[in-house]
Amino acid sequence: MSDLTATIPTIAQLRENSLSGVVRHEIERLILSGELPTGSRVNENAVALRLGVSRGPVREACRALVELGLLDLIPNRGVFVRRMDRHDVEEVYDLRAGLTGLAGSLLASRITDSEVERLRGLVDDMDNAAEAGDFRHFYPVNLEFHDVILQLTGNSRLIKSYRSLVKEFQLFRTHGLVQGDALRESNQEHHAILDALEARDSRIAYEASFRHVQHGKQRMFAAFDKLTQSGMTSARQGMGHTRTIE
Amino acid sequence: MSDLTATIPTIAQLRENSLSGVVRHEIERLILSGELPTGSRVNENAVALRLGVSRGPVREACRALVELGLLDLIPNRGVFVRRMDRHDVEEVYDLRAGLTGLAGSLLASRITDSEVERLRGLVDDMDNAAEAGDFRHFYPVNLEFHDVILQLTGNSRLIKSYRSLVKEFQLFRTHGLVQGDALRESNQEHHAILDALEARDSRIAYEASFRHVQHGKQRMFAAFDKLTQSGMTSARQGMGHTRTIE
């Protein structure tokens, strides 16, 4: 298998970290990539064998991922890739909205002119992509836009919480949904956030950011419901290959 | 085999029945109680010996606490009780303010009349305690007030994030500071929050809640700076037995 070739560069890269750290990242990758499907059990022996280590580091890695929220632990039965139902997704969206709003709010009071320009560049970029309907280009820039705002707040705990939420959200395989004027709508909201930041208005920045994520939630659920109503009744979450924009 | 549904609600309990869970809880207690001082190393052997278990469960528990943010892991050197400097405390306060605001905002749109009355009872209780300057009574009711709001949102991830922040905050041993009209001030802010909730106004509830925590931050730092300036120059964080009100 490709296991050895996959782990060797990782080990070199994370030399500082213990084996447990490498294992942790690998399991995380398996989960987020979908190789370990939602709800499935993570077999300690199988993972250990695949990575060429013993069960000790695997167990340590799993305990960390349980705390992170990617795995569920059931005593004497094992750890399972966390299942996300609609209520879970709603929770994640709401919390993300709050954190995104907070980031905007915090940044508004300290953003510099050059940082505003940097964000404007990204928004302009997305304007063009939206006009062309180029989701492939829009998507990574969108991610960068939100990540830059997050980073500029300088609040490491906020960053960590947000990123852990993003990972959890990936468990819900309903990736982005492009339909209608989603791209244009989304970037209009980006403009609103940017305007508030430029005006150094914390309250408006909060509200614009919060609403942006909530609208993303609405866009996603609307698209999801549309799919599930029209035939696809397999009831398994994440079956639709939808795409949502934030 | 007949009672899978029976075990589901008690998963948390079962988890603490597992050795690793017990160890985790115990280490957490040692940290939060101060028996394991900030910055000190957690000796795996010593903990294992003290709890009568082997090092395996101890290591698993530590990995979970690292993920939680209570411990720092330095490869080949061990895990250390996390140090909190002023910037860390500021981060925690800012994030708590955001989460508290979010909780208020979410609850405002769904709170029932009886829940409003329940919260009013707590605020009235604090009014009396504040009038009497009875911090010992005020403090737990204050905690309950915020916890009830949090719980009523029904967002388990929000609850978990908030509680993890509270634990982290405890690392900074500067517990509450009663000075001046802190109690009265604090409860005036509680009134503002309650009014917004009763009016079902999400925006006002957010702002009142957010400001409440930010004011708590200001009260804490003001008291802390006052102490550190007037003689106590031991420079170690958390040395002052101050008391802050939120």
Add this chain to the structure above:
DNA sequence: GTTAAGTAAACTGTTGACAATTTCTTGTCG
């Protein structure tokens, strides 16, 4: 054919031992 009991296999929970690394101690040299 279905169900139930009993048994075997698989898996998790835990432990003690060994290897690798860091930290402490000690003795020597400048």
Add this chain to the structure above:
DNA sequence: CGACAAGAAATTGTCAACAGTTTACTTAAC
């Protein structure tokens, strides 16, 4: 007296084996 190197002790990292529990399978009875 201090710096430094060598060795010893302590500590973390990893592993393989064993015990207890769960799951899967086989077989027998109805």
